[in-house]
Amino acid sequence: MANELIEHNPLLKKPLLTILSLAERRAGESRSSLEQTALGSWDDAYRQSPSACVDILLRGGALGEQVLVDGEPYDGTIEDMQFDDSVSEDAVAEERLSVTDVGHELLEAYAPGRTLRALIADRPLYRDVFAAILDACDAEQGATREELERIVGDMPQAQPNPVTKRAAVYPQYFIDALESAGGIAWQGTWRTTDAGKAHAAA
């Protein structure tokens, strides 16, 4: 399952998707130039280098690689080429990255509009809670965690219900779910994302 690449490496979700969408936008660009571009907007919090992320995506089958030697396709990896005596020492080699079907599926699966719709559609009981959070985070200063806890903490949907034997659901559940779905993002405070705003508007 391609999704495992993200699900099993949640901290790498952003950098992996960043690389992937970059590769999609700049189809046919060389690996080194893609990595260079990525580095320009690379976040320290990403932990892994663009190059390590490209390797992960290649291993996971989300990116494909074509080696070009003097502009011609080479049948093998860059390592193969380096040990290949038939390639001249001064040949110019280049790695071209392309997003595979698996990669496209990944980008689609994690497109915020889609994940957000799915989250809210799957949990009609919590629709108002999600809406309240999206609204609160749309404020000029965003919303702090404590503010969201106050808002959610008072809503009936989060309360335990001895009649239905429903356990308490903590504010963190809603924050976490909305962040994972791409509706809000942490920028020192919680902010509604474009996808979140679009959803709220719709």
Added chain:
Amino acid sequence: MPSMARNCLVINLDRCIGCYACEVACKMENDIALGERWNKVVQVEPFGEFPDVSTYWLPTMCQQCEDSPCTHVCPTGASYRDEATGMVLVNKEKCIGCKYCMMACPYGVRSWNKEQRVVEKCTLCNHLTAAGEKPACVKNCCGKARFYGDLDDPNSDVSKELAAASPDAIHHLPDAGNGPLSAYILSPRFGEWRADDLTQTTNLYVTTEGSVD
């Protein structure tokens, strides 16, 4: 015969709790290679009708035979009896690796040191005992089941332990005239001595499964 000490180990199986500490204490003290043991503990597989079964753990090591076959067959004198202590020992300098002694030993308690290509066995930790300490297996024994000393000295630990035991609880590994000194104490309360049934093959105690039936 000059009067030599009769140093050996006596093991009180009533107290042995099958923890294998003696086996590893021996290996650590003597830096014994993987695959070799000078003191291998084997469990006598439970016998009788379930659940009324008996079992005990039998540590096996050089029995310090009075008439030791290993020293008799050794062509170079590498296997020898030490004059001062009476201990059966191996002088590795003289050992040519012919393994006759390993074949002669009725108890299969001699080890082959692959690296040095010599035969080894329990030395009664004579580097320690010479300095007045006890062998490593005795010191660390978790059941306090192992005793070291001179059978001719009534004040030795071995003599005292045997004196305290009921005569019908004192056993030796099967004796083909070689006179093993090491004694095992096993009281009927805890089990029936079964070593006599275990003498069919030379290396009977060294089984791959770690136990014998």
Added chain:
Amino acid sequence: MATTDISRRGFVKLGAFAAAAAAMSGSVGSNLVHVEPAVAAESSETQKVRTICRACLNNCGMIAHVRDGKVVKLEGDPDDPMNKGAACVKGLAGIQALYNPNRIKYPMKRVGERGSNEWERISWEQAINEIADVMWEYYQKEGPKSLVCSTGGGGNPQFFSPARFLSVWGGGNFFEPGCAQCYLPRNHMEFCLNGTADTSLADGPVTEVYLPGILPDSLCTPTKTYVMWGVGPSYHGIGSTGRVVTDLRNNGMKTVVIDPRLTPDAARADVWLAIRPGTDVALMLAWMNYIIENELWDKDFCREWTNLPFLVNEATGLTYRASDLGLGADDEYVVWDKATNGAKAMPYPFDPALDPQMFGTYELPNGEKARTAFQIMKDHVAEWTLDKAADICWLNADDIEKAINIYVEGCPNAGISLGVATDQARNSAQAAQGDAILDILMGCIRQPGSIVQDRPCYVEPCNYVVQPFGLHHPDHPLRMPEEEANARLGYTEHKGLGHWLASHIPTVLKAIETGEPYRPRIWIERSGNKLAMIGNATRFYNAMMTTDLNVHMYMHWTTTSVCLADYVLPTAEWLETAYAQDRLNTYAIRRPCTQLYECVDECMHWSWLAAALAERGHQRAIDSFNPDIAGKFYGTYWRTYEEYKDYVGYFVGSFYYDRDDWNWEKFDAQAPSEYQTIEEYAAKSYNSHLFPDEDNPSLPAGFHTTSRRCEPYFDGNILLGNTGAVDGTGTMEPASDVYPKSDNYNPLPYYLEPFESPLTDTEYPYVLTQGRLPFFHHGTLRNTPYTREMYPYPETWINPETAKEIGIENGDWLWLESRRGKTQGRARITKSVAPKVIYQERYWNPELLDSDDPNRAWQVMNINLLTQNNDECPFNDVYGTYTLRGITIKITKADGAPEGVWTEPEDFTPWLPEPSENTGGGNAVYGA
């Protein structure tokens, strides 16, 4: 802000164990006796360092021979009062563990995706800062619930380190794979009933057995009968427990061993009951019934010092208070007086004018009918004949009767120890109740030779030096806030977990899987290999692969590090650490003998993380370094190892020696030493309920329970379920902020057939149990060459009858399969287990860590692929225990050993020790 400079005296007042602590306040420094110097030069080259082991929980005295900064030899310390020179395989393996080539030597960071097993070495500074960055972000974003911490065996576990850290962090979850599955049910429930101590021989409270041979014979009554119920001292704390039980047994103590497996102690027992795994409570109920029916119980003790004569409200299940019926005060109970044939208030301790009925049903002044607690118990167990128990437990009724009589003959100088076995099944709390009840009925409480003694760890619930802030002080500013404590996962359903501040593992997993009620995002783990030790390991793996950040602290690479971790932090082996431990009336010391690479005691990992959070502005973390807030009792977090060591010295000095000025140097200068004479140590327990009460000397001290009597009818269980007051002192008013509330836990033990039962399961017809081996402690020592040489693969024990049925022979490789997975073992056909009972111990294969699929290291020979922790299999009500022993399996023959596992002695050559220099460890390169 209130300062919390908490003195030892302050603790005594606050603690729930005041009498126990007070008893030791008589000990003063003048009891110091001359001891051999700690470090004696053997020659100009070799030093002998007196220290204590930590290869298991027993802390046996050891002597480490140190030459040129390297540990060259270990041997048992002959002067230690408990192990007396003995040293077991695990302890002796310490050198091969210390210098193991498989050590985690430096902080490491994963490169690439999880499972890729690619790592880069990073500095401590980078590691701590990067981890703290993620933690701080999540703290701000989602709050303290985002963190889950765990610990386990191996190395020098400071059991409460994670709970201490979480108390500073301000919330979150802590778990440990033992806990509800090991020791918590006994540690908590037995104390609740007998108001004295639990009966675990492996964990420390059973000290009486060590006294013969130390205490002068004239003062000593050796234990006459010892019932070891699922206890195998030869295979757990071997040097101490195995040795001492052997001593007593060979000096005439009779023993009964209840164990599905023929352990060395079972082999030497007067009666061995090879019980069907998971049915222990059925047997206990039959023992209770037999003792009641045959009037074998201790008449005086039950009448005067238990709640058995008290009348019980049939509607609530609670014992009546005299005030309920207008008969007296609310701290008085109600009995039916024979002489006046009426209900009377029973004051504390006992009104000699009253002659309470022990049994019967009586009509109260308010018209309600009420039974005595003893009558309820009698009715409750009446169906449990010996024949019925024999039938359920696969035993012979005559053998059960013989066992009970051997026990009864020894009473009251006798007792039962309950081992881990019953903690590993859904009946865990009830087994602990049953064990406590039997010793109470027989008056085997605080008597010479009895197992239950009032010499508890002074620092409950376990004798650890490092404590969670506020554990004993509800108002401590760094105690975990109440609302966060109530939000711990699975706590409200299983309130007994609160005793150890723990969460419920299956509920933690569910929260990670579903996000509800909140999702833990960061997992910091300190132990060997959770994937080998947690039930139903596949579920655990799948859940932990989805957390955002996993940090593993350990000494050796395991599958937790290789398969799950993002950061790996090198932890110290016991030979590298400093600690302290009481050994009977003495206090012993663990002295660091060397410190390798950049390894460091785990207490520093947590301290450094706290310091990094403090730098980022986490207020509670800042406060944890402030002595005015943290207080002397708990100490601040430590910036250096020297600070930590000084705290250990202070703790021991102030708590045990009545010295407020100790640091490590002062402790080190005299340890080990006696803090009490052995006579004082022994006498402080015997009949200590009759000693004058500290606050009111005209009354006896009684027991540490609500009624101050033993409470074999433990109605506090009902209150525990309602309010979470772990000592049963709660009320019937359910706590309003805790939902879902627990069921009302039953005051009496009851039997539950294992969820998967060989009586009804035709698809999986055999019943699997586990049990200790002398080579390993939990998941440890699978990568030390001598231990693996001795036990290279897990043996699958099968009775010859069953082997014939399946068609397998000795040495065959097998598949064991349950509804949750399949794994391998190697057949040993043996009469050491009953027909249909299969025994195999936990295992994992470090040799597969470097293979193409490191996950196989925890999968190929790990019975925890078969065990339960899934929601379909019911948990124990009080503790949430999932079932590790007594599950059903089927067995088929395999083609051979799993590919790539090492089975031959020479295979283990790559793990032979590589002695290395004393570098000073991580302390030498980093300080917060």
